[in-house]
Amino acid sequence: MSPRTHIVGAGLIGASIGIGLTAEGWSVTIEDNDDEAQALARSIGAGDALGDAQPELVIVAVPPSAAAAVVAAALGRFPDAVVTDVASVKAPIAAAAHATGASSRYVGSHPMAGREVSGGLGAQGDLFKARPWVLCPNGAAEDAVALVARVPEALQCDVVTMDAEAHDAAVARVSHAPQVAASAVAAALGILDADDVALAGQGLRDVTRIAASLPGMWADIARLNRAHLVETLDHIIADLEEVREADDIGEALTDLIDRGRYETARIPGKHGGATRDWTPVTVIVPDTPGQLLRLLAHTAEVDVNVEDIAIEHSPRQPVGLTTLYVLPSHAPDLVAALERQGWEIAAS
Numbered sequence: 001m002s003p004r005t006h007i008v009g010a011g012l013i014g015a016s017i018g019i020g021l022t023a024e025g026w027s028v029t030i031e032d033n034d035d036e037a038q039a040l041a042r043s044i045g046a047g048d049a050l051g052d053a054q055p056e057l058v059i060v061a062v063p064p065s066a067a068a069a070v071v072a073a074a075l076g077r078f079p080d081a082v083v084t085d086v087a088s089v090k091a092p093i094a095a096a097a098h099a100t101g102a103s104s105r106y107v108g109s110h111p112m113a114g115r116e117v118s119g120g121l122g123a124q125g126d127l128f129k130a131r132p133w134v135l136c137p138n139g140a141a142e143d144a145v146a147l148v149a150r151v152p153e154a155l156q157c158d159v160v161t162m163d164a165e166a167h168d169a170a171v172a173r174v175s176h177a178p179q180v181a182a183s184a185v186a187a188a189l190g191i192l193d194a195d196d197v198a199l200a201g202q203g204l205r206d207v208t209r210i211a212a213s214l215p216g217m218w219a220d221i222a223r224l225n226r227a228h229l230v231e232t233l234d235h236i237i238a239d240l241e242e243v244r245e246a247d248d249i250g251e252a253l254t255d256l257i258d259r260g261r262y263e264t265a266r267i268p269g270k271h272g273g274a275t276r277d278w279t280p281v282t283v284i285v286p287d288t289p290g291q292l293l294r295l296l297a298h299t300a301e302v303d304v305n306v307e308d309i310a311i312e313h314s315p316r317q318p319v320g321l322t323t324l325y326v327l328p329s330h331a332p333d334l335v336a337a338l339e340r341q342g343w344e345i346a347a348s
């Protein structure tokens, strides 16, 4: 039997968990202190209203700045339930749970997936599938940890157990500082006029994707994880200064790029496995309706699986570049088949 589960906070993450668990047959209730968010979550199938039956598991999915107080309140409000939360920073919330004296029933969580939008409208039941989901037991009872672990297991996540402080240090590097850096790169476009910004290629798009995030959650995260974030920013700033101050800027940049290449290769790729060495096949695609569909149909005809796809589109250009990432052994056959069908392959 799945545990009766109550979610507090019906935004992007709370509603996504609610939809995902409901789809797995769990009995889920959900609440939000914003009436509209609560009504929306219930209407999209993220959970029902809390009834008389007490929940066995409570998931707190409120903004990071509210999480410590709402976790402490939930431990008091539901004295028989195990409580978890999904906030992006874990140590301050573990400390607040400890202060209640009921921390054997509290297990921190952090699903390592999200979107640039907030609110239930962006919720997706499969948002966390195949992504890491961190558990920070920090002294919780074993059965409480096992109960909370059932959530990422049901949502088909990769469960990782860590100490809260070690988690906060790691996410400063893999999540929080990247947001700061992406926003800084995007903000540097400020002196350009629109025509100059339109020169942007895929590199700028890749580096600035998360710069579209709204600041609210990130300001909260920065305040709660300030020490680890500042340490990471110091590291990045020192690297940038080394490039700026070098007698030979090319040599300094070579060193930075070499170190970056080494670390990039350690970032897990698709399905959480090690980064695969896909071969890119870049095709020139006319910018008219249906072309992408034709290209994928021709690719399927030769039984080649597309592992990833990138579409680069320049305004004012009649063509776009579509890169299909395939297994190295499939690339020559794919190129030959596409050329037979009349596609132009861009030199790589």
Ligand SMILES: NC(=O)C1=CN([C@@H]2O[C@H](COP(=O)(O)OP(=O)(O)OC[C@H]3O[C@@H](n4cnc5c(N)ncnc54)[C@H](O)[C@@H]3O)[C@@H](O)[C@H]2O)C=CC1
Pocket (backbone or CB within 6 Å): 008, 009, 010, 011, 012, 013, 014, 031, 032, 033, 034, 037, 061, 062, 063, 064, 066, 067, 070, 086, 087, 088, 089, 110, 111, 112, 113, 114, 115, 116, 117, 118, 119, 120, 217
């Ligand atoms: N957005 C993301 O990409 C990710 C967010 N997280 C964490 O998940 C948590 C929730 O984030 P989102 O869902 O993106 O935020 P959101 O802004 O979409 O939703 C938060 C919801 O909590 C509600 N709320 C605020 N205070 C409340 C209270 N005292 N009681 C009941 N409801 C309350 C708000 O009305 C809102 O509907 C945050 O702690 C965040 O750090 C974790 C992983 C990814």
Ligand SMILES: O=C(O)C(=O)Cc1ccc(O)cc1
Pocket (backbone or CB within 6 Å): 087, 088, 111, 112, 113, 114, 115, 116, 175, 210
């Ligand atoms: O969009 C992305 O790539 C993210 O990494 C989203 C995200 C944002 C905040 C978190 O605490 C966890 C994941």
